[in-house]
Amino acid sequence: MSKAFGFVAYGGPENQEFLDRPAPEPGPGTLLIAVRAxxxxxxxxxxxxGMFGTGDDLPAVLGSEAAGVVRAVGPGVSGFAVGDAVFGTTPVGAFAEHTLLAAEGAAHKPGGVTFAQAAALPVAAATAYDAVRQLDLDPGRTLLILGIAGGVGSAAAQLAREQGLRVLGTAGEHSRAHVEALGATPVRYGEGVGERVAAAAPDGVDGILDLVGGEAVRAVAGVLTDRSKLVSTVDPATAEELGGGYVRRDGTGAVLTVLADLVAAGKFDPQITATYPLAHAAEAMAAVESGHARGKLILEVS
Known part of the structure; x- marks a missing residue:
């Protein structure tokens, strides 16, 4: 049997528990991996x-990004072999000793990248990469990131700086040091944020990456010089109302390879701020659900 952590009913954390299940069988286009992170x-x-719907078969395993070692290769998969160190997204849950990766969205882990670093890339970092690429700002331009202190924001700030952009980011006062360490200018969120952003960027900003949505993005939209340069990862309706759009995800292993190479070259830090053993998965979930987690949290699986 293979141990996993998931939920048995939709609702609060009281519905989470550990599950014993057979290791999943790799079908067409998938890889079975022994999870390391x-x-x-x-x-x-x-x-x-249940915020994404309640149609999943229960119990369901939590988590969507994993890194590990290939144990079996499904039909029609090429480019991967048993024993390969890989990472990517999973359709069947990542908080487990074994899971499946979609081969199209998986990549090989470079030797200079840890399993924990690789597991931090497929969701937050890849979303940030897609969003920054979609904004397509020239070097020297100014990017405002709403909610910069979390996983996507921390990744986006680094990727934008790597492309020569000036970065401002909204965050709480307790995250100031973290934001400054990313090479960005922190702007306190909350009432008056529009005026504070305008003071930090008197000529306006050239792009907004919205990771918060709703009134938070409406409050700063006036400082954006080109409304088409607004990309949201959380609130497509408000982004479109303001003239922008929703992030377009690539979803292939090519993006993960680029990110892993940046990590290996020391040009990108996944910003792992805490690691937990699988046995403490509930604690990691609680930290993220609190809304105050900075950077990236990782479960390590022995």
Whole structure:
């Protein structure tokens, strides 16, 4: 049997528990891996609460990004072999000793990248990469990131700086040091944020990456010089209302390879701020669900 951590009913954390299940069988286009590390994301608790719908078969395993070692290769898969160190997204849950990766969205882990670092890339970092690429700002331009202190924001700030952009980011005062360490200018969120952003960027900003949505993005939209340069990862309706759009995800292993190479070259830090053993998965979930987690949280699986 293979141990996993998931939920048995939609709702709060009281519905989470450990599950014993057979290791999944790899079907067409998938890889069976022995998990070494898994990333924890806000989408995990949102899924458990039914915010993405309630149509999944229960119990369901939590987590969507994992890194590990290939144990079996499904039909029609090429480019991967048993024993390969890989990482990517999973359709069947990552908080487990074994899981399946979609081969199309998986990549080989470079030797200079740890399993924990690799597991931090497929969701938050890849989303950040897609969003920054979609904004397509020239070097020297100014990017405002709403909610910069979390996993996506921390990744986006680094990727934007790597492309020569000036970065501002909204965050709480307790995250100031973290934001400054990313090479970004922190702007306190809350009432008056529009005026504070305008003071920090008197000529306006050239792009906004929205990781918060709703009134938070409306409050700063006036400082954006080109409304088409607004990309949201959380609130497509408000982004479109303001003239922008929703992030377009690539979803292939090519993006993961680029990110892993940046990590290996020391040009990108996945910003892992805490690691937990699988046995403490509930603690990791609680930290992310609190809304105050900075950077990336990782489960390590022995």
């Amino acid at each position: 898994a990333g924890v994301n806000p989408a995990d608790w949102k899924k458990r609460r």
